[in-house]
Amino acid sequence: MYQEILSKYAPTKDNLIYILHDIQDSDPRHYLSEEAVQAVSDYLKLPANHIYGVITFYSMYSTTPRGKFIIRLCESPHCYIKGSENILKKIKNVLNVSIGETTKDGYFTLELCACLGVCGNAPVMMVNDDFYGDLTEEKIEEIITKLREVR
Amino acid sequence: MKYFRTHVLVGINETSKQAGVDAFLKTLKKEIETAGLMDEINVLETGPLGFFGKGICITVYPDNVNYDDLKQEDIQELVNEHFLKGRPVHRLLLNAGGKFCPKFNYENRIVLRNSGIIDPESIDEYLGAGGYEAWEKALQMEPMEIVEEVKKSGLRGRGGAGFPTGLKWSFTSPIKCEQKYVVVNADEGEPGTFKDRLIMEGDPHQLLEGIIICAKAVGATKSYIYIRGEYKLSIQRLRNAIKQCYDYGILGKNIFNSGFDHDIDIKIGAGAYVCGEETALIESLEGNRGNPRWKPPFPGLKGLWGCPTVVNNVETLANIPYIIKNGAEGYRKFGTPDCTGTKVYTILGDVAFPGLCEIDMGTTLRTIINDYAGGMKKGLRFKAALIGGAAGVILSDRLLDVNMDLNSLNQYSAVLGSGAILVMNENTSIVDMLWSILRFFRHESCGKCSPCRNGSQQLYDMISKIKKGQGIEDDLDKLLLIAETMQQTAFCALGQSPIMPIRSALENFRDEFLALTKK
Numbered sequence: 001m002y003q004e005i006l007s008k009y010a011p012t013k014d015n016l017i018y019i020l021h022d023i024q025d026s027d028p029r030h031y032l033s034e035e036a037v038q039a040v041s042d043y044l045k046l047p048a049n050h051i052y053g054v055i056t057f058y059s060m061y062s063t064t065p066r067g068k069f070i071i072r073l074c075e076s077p078h079c080y081i082k083g084s085e086n087i088l089k090k091i092k093n094v095l096n097v098s099i100g101e102t103t104k105d106g107y108f109t110l111e112l113c114a115c116l117g118v119c120g121n122a123p124v125m126m127v128n129d130d131f132y133g134d135l136t137e138e139k140i141e142e143i144i145t146k147l148r149e150v151r
Numbered sequence: 152m153k154y155f156r157t158h159v160l161v162g163i164n165e166t167s168k169q170a171g172v173d174a175f176l177k178t179l180k181k182e183i184e185t186a187g188l189m190d191e192i193n194v195l196e197t198g199p200l201g202f203f204g205k206g207i208c209i210t211v212y213p214d215n216v217n218y219d220d221l222k223q224e225d226i227q228e229l230v231n232e233h234f235l236k237g238r239p240v241h242r243l244l245l246n247a248g249g250k251f252c253p254k255f256n257y258e259n260r261i262v263l264r265n266s267g268i269i270d271p272e273s274i275d276e277y278l279g280a281g282g283y284e285a286w287e288k289a290l291q292m293e294p295m296e297i298v299e300e301v302k303k304s305g306l307r308g309r310g311g312a313g314f315p316t317g318l319k320w321s322f323t324s325p326i327k328c329e330q331k332y333v334v335v336n337a338d339e340g341e342p343g344t345f346k347d348r349l350i351m352e353g354d355p356h357q358l359l360e361g362i363i364i365c366a367k368a369v370g371a372t373k374s375y376i377y378i379r380g381e382y383k384l385s386i387q388r389l390r391n392a393i394k395q396c397y398d399y400g401i402l403g404k405n406i407f408n409s410g411f412d413h414d415i416d417i418k419i420g421a422g423a424y425v426c427g428e429e430t431a432l433i434e435s436l437e438g439n440r441g442n443p444r445w446k447p448p449f450p451g452l453k454g455l456w457g458c459p460t461v462v463n464n465v466e467t468l469a470n471i472p473y474i475i476k477n478g479a480e481g482y483r484k485f486g487t488p489d490c491t492g493t494k495v496y497t498i499l500g501d502v503a504f505p506g507l508c509e510i511d512m513g514t515t516l517r518t519i520i521n522d523y524a525g526g527m528k529k530g531l532r533f534k535a536a537l538i539g540g541a542a543g544v545i546l547s548d549r550l551l552d553v554n555m556d557l558n559s560l561n562q563y564s565a566v567l568g569s570g571a572i573l574v575m576n577e578n579t580s581i582v583d584m585l586w587s588i589l590r591f592f593r594h595e596s597c598g599k600c601s602p603c604r605n606g607s608q609q610l611y612d613m614i615s616k617i618k619k620g621q622g623i624e625d626d627l628d629k630l631l632l633i634a635e636t637m638q639q640t641a642f643c644a645l646g647q648s649p650i651m652p653i654r655s656a657l658e659n660f661r662d663e664f665l666a667l668t669k670k
Contacts, residue, residue, distance in 0.1 A: 118345065
């Protein structure tokens with residue numbers, strides 16, 4: 001099932017990071033399963049432990065299944081002094097999850113991340129590929145309600 | 152060809168996209184058509200406009216009027232009043248009601264001179280603005296001539312460390328070997344910094360021109376742009392620009408019959424601050440964990456896959472076309488004699504107009520804040536500024552009049568770093584700020600060397616204790632001692648950096664820390 005993705009890349013080690021991106025993006029649960037790692041390992045003739053080493057090093061990869069929407073809230077200094085801690089509390093409250101967890105309905109995963117480079121609009125979060133800035137507690141409710149309607 | 156009486160430039164960037172600029176553009180074009188103005192008013196999509204209003208921003212030429220925070224419902228009034236009758240809508244102007252209009256400094260720009268003026272998706276507009284003329288000139292120069300010109304210009308790396316660019320190139324250029332590389336560091340992760348994103352979003356061709364000139368100077372036939380995965384719009388615009396270059400024969404085999412080949416490829420990162428360190432970046436490009444390598448050998452001699460590799464920051468390379476086109480002397484007119492050129496700053500925090508600006512090196516912090524960012528937000532007083540992101544320094548008002556260039560700041564053991572300026576008001580807790588910075592380092596330490604892996608954890612534990620009011624005065628000295636030890640023993644710049652914010656915070660705001668410690 002990973003053959004289609006793998007065949008797009010030459011079987012060289014420098015493509016590992018891009019292959020992992022591609023596989024993770026095409027998985028509805030945004031993660032890299034054991035089977036996926038095995039398939040990449042066979043294709044690139046790399047030991048699985050090297051691949052796990054890479055996956056766990058970079059913050060954008062996950063080895064556990066995640067929700068349909070991955071919320072990545074910035075915790076860097078700029079967002080912090082603009083009140084990202086309150087936003088974090090609010091998200092935890094609304095979704096009833098802790099950092100790194102996924103909601104029971106499989107919709108949302110809450111993660112923290114380093115500076116997203118949109119500091120002019122701090123506090124900022126990313127939901128999948130989209131930025132949301134100038135966050136307030138009211139805005140969080142609004143955004144999450146809207147996302148819930150996306151079925 | 153049609154001649155328009157008015158040009159409306161709409162800034163398309165991550166901020167305006169989030170505010171719904173796509174739908175806004177659609178309605179704007181429709182309203183202009185309804186008003187029968189489609190032959191008079193030209194709507195252009197461009198990059199960041201050079202000021203940092205909220206939401207959707209536009210500039211109207213030749214009136215030179217700026218609007219910000221525009222909404223769908225404002226469009227009709229805008230079209231009827233301004234575009235039809237020629238009366239700017241005052242309530243929508245940038246900083247409506249206020250007296251201040253920030254300087255945009257269009258005259259003294261190098262890196263951002265086209266940003267917000269040309270369409271970043273069109274190579275023709277870049278060519279029309281004099282683009283790729285430097286490349287044409289460089290093709291007729293000897294590699295060492297280009298290196299000498301860059302050396303003479305005094306350009307220093309804009310990524311943070313400030314290493315002389317020409318000198319870096321001169322290590323790689325004379326090496327005789329089959330393969331050399333140019334790697335562009337676009338893995339911008341320093342908190343508060345997004346200058347490279349704005350350069351790539353606003354004028355991607357300028358970066359590409361800088362890359363190929365660099366490649367010619369050092370004799371590299373292949374370049375990689377290592378860009379962070381979150382910068383979707385930059386990636387899209389660079390891909391588009393690279394494709395246009397191939398179509399026009401600016402990239403590829405035997406460029407303009409000169410016998411010089413060059414290819415540029417984009418590589419996307421996966422989220423690791425340490426990959427901004429050049430050897431860690433190279434490890435990442437090779438498909439490994441982004442752990443830094445031992446230096447020497449420096450990448451200039453032995454880098455990507457063991458080949459000589461020049462690693463440069465986006466802003467550094469974006470300066471190159473100007474230097475080649477106008478000569479080193481033309482470039483030295485900017486900045487100070489020791490530290491030439493301009494610097495792109497991102498000014499954030501409690502200033503009236505947070506945003507980006509490109510100013511001569513050596514401008515004081517006071518001028519930057521007052522003239523370019525509109526001073527402090529109404530009713531707030533300046534307390535401190537964090538310069539250069541997490542690996543930067545916390546300055547008090549004592550240093551407001553220090554010239555912002557690499558040498559002057561060094562005298563106060565401060566650094567310019569990436570050019571991020573975060574201005575804090577009198578209510579901001581410096582202890583809190585430092586806590587947040589040290590939490591960042593703890594999180595981003597790659598774990599390869601023990602001074603950084605353990606040290607960053609210790610620093611975080613200690614500052615957490617102080618923050619909770621459970622620390623004692625000795626803890627402040629311990630913070631310094633640990634950070635100093637890390638500076639001397641850590642493997643790469645990441646572990647050597649926490650000393651900078653710690654020392655400057657304790658020097659300038661020691662009382663605030665003491666107030667929180669137990670007697």
